[in-house]
Structure formats: structure tokens, C-alpha cells
Amino acid sequence: MFRVLFFDSGLGGTSVFSAVKELNPNCSYYYLFDNECFPYGNKDEAFIIKRTDEILEESVRRFSVSLIIVACNTASTVALPKLRDRIKIPIVGVVPAIKPAAIKSKSKIIGLVATPGTIRRAYTNDLIEKFAKDCKVLKIGTTDLVRLCERKMAGKPVTLTEVAEVFGPWLMLKPEERPDSIVLGCTHFPLVKDEIGTLFPDAVLVDSGEAIGRRVRSLISLNQAPSYEEISDGNHAFYTGNLENLSGYENAFKSLGFKDLTAFSLK
Template identity: 35%
Template sequence: MSSKPIGIFDSGVGGTSIWKEIHSLMPFEKTIYLADSRNAPYGEKSVKDIVELSKKNTDKLLSMGCKIIVVACNTATTNAINELRYLYSIPFIGIEPAIKPAALKSQTKAIGILATKGTLSSALFSKTSELHTQNIKVIEVEGNGLVELIESGKKDSPEMESLLKQLLQPMLLQKIDYLVLGCSHYPYLIPTLKKILPEDVQIIDSGEAVARQTKSVLTQHDLLNTSTSFARPEFLSNKNPVILADLINAEENGFSVSYFDF
């Protein structure tokens, strides 16, 4: 089992931000990344639909022999991971907005959370937020339109910068000093965010923490690969493989991206 791949799925290409952290930490682990871009974004869908899509993604990765599944999507984690853990016997790693470190470090006692509607309205997000944000002002903003622009290859466009300025305005008015990125697509917006945000606002995402947790769980289950040979990753997309290939610099890195269909 230890030589089998780590499966990673997201509602599109954004979860490659998580994949990069996992691959960087564990380069000898074989990884399979599945981008469900055809159904992106998950944030506007019902809980039932999110669960069903998460099950389909899981089944596809299990059919390819994966030993662990990383749900590299905040919306899928907060709405479906409990169901997945109940239905399947392999370990699952989820991703949640890094609210706790932002709340603990904030000096202005005001933090911003940029996430999808599906994440912000979930019971798991609400529970996590209540647990860690007592005496902290939390400004939640739905990132409507951001995932669609990233999935269209427009992460660095003037249109994206204009939309981000509009979305961030309520947070800036409240003098936040930490911005929590609550969607795995959003780390790709950090260069643009840094152009808009004051220098004293820190940006936090969950990528490194997810990678460390994945390695920890693999170790606990005796599933960590003992090979010292570089493992070439595999990428699948069910809509536009070119967008995915561009994000991971596939040509430069010698990676291949395949089309798949449910």
C-alpha cells in the first residue's frame, strides 16, 4: 500500500496550490490530481450536490489505486468530508480556512475571510469560527466570480484586480490585519492581493498545514512511501486541460495532463 498514490481532488484547478505543497514536502510520493472543472465552482451548489460530486471524485481516485484522499477544496471539506469518512475506509485529509492562526496573531482584532458561499454557510465553518474568534471581529466576504475567472485562465487579468478591489473594500474599512483565504483557488491571487492590500495585512492560506497533516496521517497508518525515487505526478481534468497545464507549468516540468469524463 505504501507505494500507491496520494489522490487529490478539487472543484477545478485551484487545489493544485495544495498539490504543490504536498509534492514539495513529499517528492517521492506518487500523486494523482483530479480537477472537476466542469462542475466548478462548488460554492454555489447544494450540500447534496457537493456530497455527490465528492463521492464521484473519490470513486475515480480509488479506481486508480489511491491510498489516501486529500479533499483540496474548502467547500467539499466543510460540506462532505464527514460523509466521505463514513462511507469509505481509507483516510481523508480536509482543508479548512486557517481562522485559528489569524485570530491568535491579529493585533487589530479584526480579520477578513474570503471564501465561497458554500464554505461560509457550512456548519463546520461556523463551528470553527465560533471556537477561535471570540473577541475578534470577523469580516466574511463571498468571493463571487473569483473561481470562474481563475478557471477561465484570467487570474492575472484587469478584470480580476477590479473584482478583488470591490470584494476587499469592506475588510479594509474594518482595518483587518490578516486575510484568510478560504478557497484553494485563491492562493493564485496572492500577487494581485498584495498589490491591493496595505503592507501590514498578512495573507494566510492552508496549503503547508494540509501537506504536513497528510504526511502525519500517512506515517500514522504506515503508508508513507519508503522509495527515494522521484515520483512523476499525474493530472486529470474533465473540462479544459490547458488551464490546468498552464498552472502547473506542465511543459516546463515534463508533466502530462489528461482529459477524463465521468
């Protein structure tokens, strides 16, 4: 059975999971989130590289996975080269969708909302220089929105007012000065896509989910995809630390088709 591992610091990768599973329904999926060190967006690069390498090497050994999706923009923009050097199975990363956002923008004013680490990283600035040179790019770096997304996935209420506070700098602009294409530069942020769409009804919201799904499909095809008659051994989720509201997280994963939610330890 072809096993795909999703890795993130939290539940943001579930937004990518849905798109990948829709295009690749016959795989078994494992989802591992490093809530013990959540969020990654305010951690230094050396820590992120070491942490992701340790967890993913152990995951490959323990679960015999065939492909890894680093479903975290922060980890992807920092650790992918090192991970690919050390782990000899296909690894797919998630990076801000600057190119499609620039293509979709009519006003040539695009917005990028991401974690502070992703916003300041040279990799992100290189994407902007390469694909959005003709655009004005407004940026918001936030871990508050990440936490709101986690809260929502755990079954706790999130208000539009709370989301609006994150986007205050853009909402204060005149309508014609606001972005008409917004990059959701963290896999968490599609989880509050409806709220962001309410705040910016005239903007196109762009994320990487569908593109990652297509990329995974091509890699699975190259690596002997399961036949449509082959039965999956189920989807399994794991967490690294302690969860304050375990039942809330269990319900979230159950709704996505996961059989269980189990603690994962490196020790």
C-alpha cells in the same frame, strides 16, 4: 508507490499541492478537478455530497490511490464525514484557517474571504465561535474571485482592479477598521495572493497549505511512506468536462511537474 489524489472543483487545489509536494517529494500525485460542475461554492449540499462521493470512489478504484486530499474548502465543510464513512483510506480535508488568523491578529479584526457556501455553513461559524470569539470577523462570500483565479492559472490576464472589486466592502473602510489578518478560505485564493497583498499591504494572509502538508506527512509515515530511493511513477492530472483553453491548463500543470492532462469520465 504511495499515490496521493488531490480533488477540487478547479485549480485551487494546486496551491495546496505545492506545499504538500515540498514536504512529501517521493509520492506520486494525481490531481482531478471537476470542471464540469465548477464552481462548487454555489451548489447545494446534497449535490456536492453525491458528486464528490461518486468521483472519489471511482478514482480510488481506477488509480489505486493511498490517500485523498479534498483540496476544496466547500467540499470539505460539507462532504468529509460521508466520504470517510464510505471510502476506507485516509482523507484529508481543507477548512478555513480561522485559528491561526485569530492568533496572528493584533487588532482582533480578521477577514474571511471564501465561497458563499463556506461563508454561510455552520461548520465555519463553529470555527469562528471556537477560535475567534474575541475577534471581529469580516466576511466576503464570492465566486467571482474563484473564476479570476481559474483564469489566471489558465494563462489569461487578471487585473488588480478586478480583484479590488471583490474586496470593495473592506477597501471602503478606514485603515484602522480593516482586517489585519485575512483568511484565504478557498484553495483558489492563494493563486492571487500577490494581488490581495497589494490591496492590503499591512495584513497577514493565512491559508491552509503548509498545515495540510504536515498532516499528509504524518499520515504517510503511518501508512508506510516510500523510501527516498524509490522512484515516483510521475504526476498525472485529470479533468471531468470540456476545457475551453486546453493548452493553457496543460501549460499550468506542466509547470507544476505533471506529465499529462487527461479527460476523466464517470461513464
